[in-house]
Amino acid sequence: MDADGHVPWWRDAVIYQIYPRSFQDTGGDGVGDLPGIERRLDHLAWLGVDAIWVSPFYRSPMADFGYDVSDYCDVDPLFGTLADFDRLIASVHQRGMRLLVDWVPNHTSDRHPWFLDSRSSRSSPRRGWYHWRDGRGDGPPNNWRAAFGGRAWTLDELTGQWYLHLFLPQQPDLNWSNPEVVAAMHEVLRFWLDRGVDGFRIDVVHCIGKDPAFPDQPAELGEIDRVGIQNEPATHELIRGFRRLVDAYPGQRTTVGEVQLGDLEALASFYGAGDELHMVFNFLPLRAAWTRPAWWGMIERVERDLPAGAWPTWVLSNHDEPRVRSRLGSDAAARSAALLLLTLRGTPFIYQGDELGLEDAVVPESRRVDPGGRDGCRAPMPWDRGPGHGWPVRDPWLPWPPQAGTRNVEAERDDPGSMLHLYRRLLAARRGSAALRRGDLVLREGAGDVLAFERNCEGDRRLVVVNFGNRSSSIRLEPGWVVEVSTGPEGDPERLPPHGGALLRPG
């Protein structure tokens, strides 16, 4: 609840992630762009999402496909222009939707003028904008490992010192203990907030604070990359700093942080006392087995362990992980996962293409380009049955996902039983129910493979049941419940097919 007792928009919203390289190309270069996103906004309005988060489109040498930024306040020509961005956000707002952009605070590109200046000499005015250290003997300052493999330090021959990079050497880490860096990055936030963005998805935010002593990580943690364990107390004061900045803007601007720390307790600490991140990504579903105990346990922990007032989030896929349809291996399971995503308490994030039930593309060695081996989930979005699937080229920057001829927006819009229509029905049900958007969640005891929970809000009630088993499963329902949305062909609500599920409401 905000100061005026209003429920902030982002607690009611469903947010759709767009990976701009793979959404829609309009320039004919086989890479998606900002005008392409604008062209497809009607699909998102028709689907029923409330906001979009657009992964990076800033000037970048693309060593990490945009997460290596060389100018935070401009659009890379590959994606368009600032004028294209202004048109896009105006079109989003005209449709009553909101737009979040990606902010990459932990590191810049090694081609960013700040780093070019910093590495120019030990006396450079921006030397302290990055982490430079003398080595130990011929080796790096400590034993930290980088996310995509290798050391987290690179020796710079020119000045004879090592610089820190938790990701690629082309992604040097900024020194957030330097007030000049804090001021410069706050200016970046203001630049986009002044352009009307409704909030930020914040990249590996848990990594920005560093212990200046850069102690070795304990031997038993030796090979684990630093990103999975970096969690300095200083980071929380830095987050409170940009939270204050964002909250000072009108219109309930929001933040959602990417915190790659496996356990929920650590993740929960990034909400602070309501003075840090508005939302924190919960990646547990990305790693959870498709079993009743695994999902029961995860939902129970989220409901129990998040601090009061901390609003949960739910994610099934993103541009870094294998897609849910590929992980779960069946349409039935992916359909029930969609039911859970859109009925659990918290803000759901839909990754582009999951609404079509897309699988990861099979990318031959010769076409693999990502340093983290994540090309499969980044395949282009197929819009129609045509040879180019709605793109101006037949062969975009990455191969099409499997069955693009049938799993595309045009074909699935023509099929009322498609994954696309299931997502649309679930989104409509959510929009029409305070219980699903804001209600409490009560897990129902019960044995076997069926998980059931109720959502309640001011007399509005919904019941969700999902069968995680490979065999049909019976459940006993109190009289009066009727099926609002079924993941499969409508059947007896008390007899769920394998991996089938249903959303029920009082009749």
Ligand code: TEU
């Ligand atoms: O991801 C952070 C991150 O931890 C992932 O890179 C993860 O380690 C990897 O996907 C495991 O395969 C964010 C962005 O989402 C990612 O695309 C960037 O590559 C990364 O930060 C660096 O900015």
